[in-house]
Amino acid sequence: MILPHPSRRIWLFLDHEAIATTLVQHNDKLKKSFDYQLLTDILGDGLITTEGAVWEEDRSRLQPAFKPAANAAFLPIMQKRIDAYMDTLKVGEERDLYQDSLAITLGVIGERMFYRNVDEHMQRIVTALAHCLGSITVRGALPVDLPKRYPKIFARRFVRELATLRGIIAELMDERRGSTEPFDMNAMMQKDPAFSRERMVNHLLTMFSAGYETTASALGWMWMLVAERPALQELVRGADDSVLRAVCDESLRLYPSLPTFGREVTAPFQIDDIALVPGDSIGYCPYATHRLEAHFHDPDRFDHTRFLRVEGKPPPKKGSYLPFALGQRACIGASFALTEMQLVLGSMLKRFRLELVDPPERAALRVSYAPHPGVIVKLLPTA
Numbered sequence: 001m002i003l004p005h006p007s008r009r010i011w012l013f014l015d016h017e018a019i020a021t022t023l024v025q026h027n028d029k030l031k032k033s034f035d036y037q038l039l040t041d042i043l044g045d046g047l048i049t050t051e052g053a054v055w056e057e058d059r060s061r062l063q064p065a066f067k068p069a070a071n072a073a074f075l076p077i078m079q080k081r082i083d084a085y086m087d088t089l090k091v092g093e094e095r096d097l098y099q100d101s102l103a104i105t106l107g108v109i110g111e112r113m114f115y116r117n118v119d120e121h122m123q124r125i126v127t128a129l130a131h132c133l134g135s136i137t138v139r140g141a142l143p144v145d146l147p148k149r150y151p152k153i154f155a156r157r158f159v160r161e162l163a164t165l166r167g168i169i170a171e172l173m174d175e176r177r178g179s180t181e182p183f184d185m186n187a188m189m190q191k192d193p194a195f196s197r198e199r200m201v202n203h204l205l206t207m208f209s210a211g212y213e214t215t216a217s218a219l220g221w222m223w224m225l226v227a228e229r230p231a232l233q234e235l236v237r238g239a240d241d242s243v244l245r246a247v248c249d250e251s252l253r254l255y256p257s258l259p260t261f262g263r264e265v266t267a268p269f270q271i272d273d274i275a276l277v278p279g280d281s282i283g284y285c286p287y288a289t290h291r292l293e294a295h296f297h298d299p300d301r302f303d304h305t306r307f308l309r310v311e312g313k314p315p316p317k318k319g320s321y322l323p324f325a326l327g328q329r330a331c332i333g334a335s336f337a338l339t340e341m342q343l344v345l346g347s348m349l350k351r352f353r354l355e356l357v358d359p360p361e362r363a364a365l366r367v368s369y370a371p372h373p374g375v376i377v378k379l380l381p382t383a
């Protein structure tokens with residue numbers, strides 16, 4: 001499908017084969033879309049914003065911090081935080097579980113980045129980041145980008161907040177310089193001469209920006225789906241991890257935190273009868289792709305069993321399920337996020353039955369698409 005645009009061709013690929021072929025086989029002929037270039041003003045050359053050799057080298061240098069052993073090592077710390085949150089909850093109260101999820105994922109990502117509790121700095125980081133991202137969103141919506149030296153009056157607060165944001169990260173980085181934790185990303189980078197101080201800040205800030213709200217949004221939608229299904233809660237309570245995982249997968253199918261993302265074509269290539277040329281844009285919409293009957297039977301219905309591994313049952317076709325994108329530039333934090341979602345879900349249902357009081361009215365764009373204004377749930381005793 002081609003979308004109308006005055007000056008370039010924008011292709012929207014919803015079919016799994018076109019998605020898989022472009023993102024996996026032709027990744028070297030694509031770069032990230034224009035909105036990511038705007039993000040460079042905040043994140044510098046972090047993993048999300050770089051391309052080519054710079055990206056490739058940094059991705060392989062940082063990958064060890066996200067391997068299964070790294071996630072396993074962090075598990076007890078994550079569980080401790082989640083238990084501490086659960087201890088604050090009381091039977092009978094109504095909670096906005098989306099807001100609570102923001103607090104949980106904020107604390108978890110902070111501790112994951114620095115391997116120490118950095119909660120006292122997190123609210124300041126969030127405020128500064130929210131302002132910077134807000135400015136970028138306004139710029140992204142303008143018909144032409146502002147020149148780099150646009151009038152200071154618009155930029156003054158942006159510059160101040162960005163300095164605060166990067167300053168706090170740099171301070172925490174210095175404070176944790178001597179850390180001997182094997183999977184401490186900060187310590188790993190400190191030992192590698194390839195990373196300048198500025199680039200370390202870029203990478204840490206990138207992980208924070210990419211990993212905090214996305215996971216909270218995913219949890220928020222999951223609470224809505226789970227809280228309106230008492231039978232599902234019963235089933236999850238007595239089940240093993242594979243069921244928890246399937247609930248998370250199905251929830252991300254219906255409500256992927258990043259419902260769209262884009263690429264720009266940098267070198268010509270062919271997909272069936274479509275000749276893609278430099279300057280073309282490609283849009284991907286996991287939200288729509290996940291809800292095509294061709295990919296998932298009765299697609300609007302919640303059914304976690306789609307993702308239960310059963311012998312003889314084929315997994316979803318490559319390209320039909322992409323909450324974490326696909327190919328070389330797929331999310332580096334996917335398994336970390338899924339671990340966190342499963343732990344939170346399992347811990348919550350062990351202690352409470354959930355009853356949906358107020359569902360969200362709509363999805364609101366923050367960094368990701370979040371349930372707005374929240375997900376109000378009543379906590380009931382388990383039977």
Ligand code: HEM
Nearest residue numbers: 047048210211214215218257261324325329331332333337
């Ligand atoms: C449920 C939670 C999450 C979702 C749905 C999600 C989704 C995504 C998606 C769709 C992309 C690809 C975007 C694109 O190519 O345009 C991505 C990239 C990325 N994500 Fe995540 N993410 C989540 C959590 C995390 C976490 C926890 C971290 C880090 C701790 C993280 C770090 C990153 C990074 C660094 C990239 C860029 C990878 C690269 O280009 O090499 N994400 N994520």
